[in-house]
Amino acid sequence: MIEASDVKKYYPVKNTLFSRTGRYVKALDGVSLSIDKGVIHSLVGETGSGKSTFGRIVMALTSPTAGIVKIDGVDLFSLKKKDLKSMRKRIQIIFQDPYSSLNPKLKIRASITEPLKLNHIEYDEKKIAAVVESVGLKPAEDYLDRFPGELSGGQRQRTAIARAFAISPELIVADEPVSMVDVSIRADFLNLLKETNRKENLTVLLITHDLFVASYISDRISVLYLGKIVEESDKNGIVGHPLHPYTQALLDSIPVLGEGEREVNIKGEIPNPIDIPPGCRFHPRCPFVMDKCRQVEPEFREIETGHFVSCHLY
Amino acid sequence: MLEIRDLIVKYKTSKGSVSAVDRISLEIDKGTIFGLVGESGSGKTTLGLSILRILSPNASIESGDILVSGTNITKLKEREMRNWRGKKIAMVFQGAMSSLNPLMTVEEQVAEPLIIHENMERSLANRKARDNLANVGLGENILKRYPHELSGGMKQRVVIAMAIIGHPELLIADEPTTALDVVTQHRIMKLFKALRDEYGITIIMISHDLPIVAEVANSMAIMYGGKISEVGNAREVVTKSKHPYTQGLIKSIPNPKSSEVIRGIPGEPVSLVNPSPGCRFYDRCSFRRDICKTYDYNPAVLDGQHKVYCNLYEVGKQ
Numbered sequence: 307m308i309e310a311s312d313v314k315k316y317y318p319v320k321n322t323l324f325s326r327t328g329r330y331v332k333a334l335d336g337v338s339l340s341i342d343k344g345v346i347h348s349l350v351g352e353t354g355s356g357k358s359t360f361g362r363i364v365m366a367l368t369s370p371t372a373g374i375v376k377i378d379g380v381d382l383f384s385l386k387k388k389d390l391k392s393m394r395k396r397i398q399i400i401f402q403d404p405y406s407s408l409n410p411k412l413k414i415r416a417s418i419t420e421p422l423k424l425n426h427i428e429y430d431e432k433k434i435a436a437v438v439e440s441v442g443l444k445p446a447e448d449y450l451d452r453f454p455g456e457l458s459g460g461q462r463q464r465t466a467i468a469r470a471f472a473i474s475p476e477l478i479v480a481d482e483p484v485s486m487v488d489v490s491i492r493a494d495f496l497n498l499l500k501e502t503n504r505k506e507n508l509t510v511l512l513i514t515h516d517l518f519v520a521s522y523i524s525d526r527i528s529v530l531y532l533g534k535i536v537e538e539s540d541k542n543g544i545v546g547h548p549l550h551p552y553t554q555a556l557l558d559s560i561p562v563l564g565e566g567e568r569e570v571n572i573k574g575e576i577p578n579p580i581d582i583p584p585g586c587r588f589h590p591r592c593p594f595v596m597d598k599c600r601q602v603e604p605e606f607r608e609i610e611t612g613h614f615v616s617c618h619l620y
Numbered sequence: 621m622l623e624i625r626d627l628i629v630k631y632k633t634s635k636g637s638v639s640a641v642d643r644i645s646l647e648i649d650k651g652t653i654f655g656l657v658g659e660s661g662s663g664k665t666t667l668g669l670s671i672l673r674i675l676s677p678n679a680s681i682e683s684g685d686i687l688v689s690g691t692n693i694t695k696l697k698e699r700e701m702r703n704w705r706g707k708k709i710a711m712v713f714q715g716a717m718s719s720l721n722p723l724m725t726v727e728e729q730v731a732e733p734l735i736i737h738e739n740m741e742r743s744l745a746n747r748k749a750r751d752n753l754a755n756v757g758l759g760e761n762i763l764k765r766y767p768h769e770l771s772g773g774m775k776q777r778v779v780i781a782m783a784i785i786g787h788p789e790l791l792i793a794d795e796p797t798t799a800l801d802v803v804t805q806h807r808i809m810k811l812f813k814a815l816r817d818e819y820g821i822t823i824i825m826i827s828h829d830l831p832i833v834a835e836v837a838n839s840m841a842i843m844y845g846g847k848i849s850e851v852g853n854a855r856e857v858v859t860k861s862k863h864p865y866t867q868g869l870i871k872s873i874p875n876p877k878s879s880e881v882i883r884g885i886p887g888e889p890v891s892l893v894n895p896s897p898g899c900r901f902y903d904r905c906s907f908r909r910d911i912c913k914t915y916d917y918n919p920a921v922l923d924g925q926h927k928v929y930c931n932l933y934e935v936g937k938q
Contacts, residue, residue: 352801352802352803353772353801458888458889459660460888460889461888488659488660488828488889489659489828489829489830489869489872489873490659490868490869490872490884490885491884491885492872492884493871493872493873493874493882493883493884494883494884495884496874496882497881497882497883497884515801515802516802517802517876518873518874518875518876519874521874521876522874522876522882545876546876555803556802556803557876559802559803559805559806560802560831561806561831561832561834561835562831562875562877563830563831563834563858563870563873563875564834564855564858564859565835566835567835568806570803570806572803575771575773575774575803575804576771576801
């Protein structure tokens, strides 16, 4: 469904208002990723890893500096305006913040019907009610004529999801969809996404910093570090048998309920993406760093079937 | 160290009176970390603000006592209370790391309150600022930097340094790990443990994140709808949880080591505008009985410190 090859996104660093320094923030530094239809694929990384930038590129909200993104074989960035519009009918995004992604002056009904109108999709009252009820806002008539301000956080997030589902997209990009939602409601959202994936063969690109959330619903997981994917596998490979020291550190950082204290094997903080370290970009933080790591960038290789990693240890 | 007795805090709103903290009693030992866990609207932040007496103008402590090291601070005059804030009791506010002044260096920012409030000389204040930043793990290389040059974790450390500069006995931290990356969250938690172990500071950690709190806290209370549903030794509360709400929370957290399906808690958080008597969790509880609708329950002592406020355990009540 999605095929991204060697996608780069560089932002020029400005010194004063108009002069450029010739340096770049390398938000994405060569990301290749392919997601099959009907798969839930998570892109996991810290702040500054470039994960949201990748989501925005897949949505054609921003164009890459280099590289190609194909959706069903069609190059997203060579499309004419009209064709891009029809492509957009097939892709929807769910943002992190349910408080700011709904127009506070539109009733829920208007929020849901807006994407349908914009995409010239016919609808009736029954269809709208069905969409709203499919995300658990039952009965629909209790919600349709209310404003976002009258809903709880969980209800707002469900409205945002209903809006994304309204045009029956084939692909959903969900950018940290649960990080602002209370835990007791988070589980329902993840289950709903999984259920829609199974029933409608929906393809999902989930962008998150939480490996536990990713492992719960994903088929495949890619771990992004400073604009490059450092490890990719099915979820059992990433969670049960992580190879990259960075993936191991991410996993160790998350507490498991009822278990004791953990040691996390990672140094320092994620560097500024203007100055990407030479060699392996993770080497300044790596507990297993070798001489080679400081000079040679490791290749992204398949170590076990379907399990890729870029690390000189393997 | 801290004892709260039958505390009631209400907000006056256009829709009516909101009981954000509803007859809460708690005891916190000196030199421990106490976790206060709840979802949005549970009253956990209001409880924290009450201890510093910095509630918003439409809120007030209706009744109850807050004893800090034996002094009932609810009885103190506002003028006296000012000598407590920042000195005996300090707070790290939610999102404080994004309210650092962007035009001031880290050193100026940390030293400023000492210069303004304590009339300290700049050179002495700067030295104290440096010492405090070192205590939270920040080196001299960041002194001249501006907030935008710092990572989230560094900013959070600066905010913590500012909170502990007056050597408080009690530190209240409201959502100190929210919006931080997992690696940074782990480090900030280690910092809180160090503040407890090395300086003997008593810490109240307010958070929605149960696993993070359970890992560092000595004891912990779970709040729902302005009330405590369960309180006790942190490990016991999560491994031997008794309250249906605590159990529901635990079931909604993904654990990669188990293949169990996680489940949310059905329904929506309770509205605290003129709440009906009885259990706050009634509408969402799958074990509810008729009595829960009206009965104003008391704690059932389960095992020493572990208390659950639920009618299911009425039998064990003392």
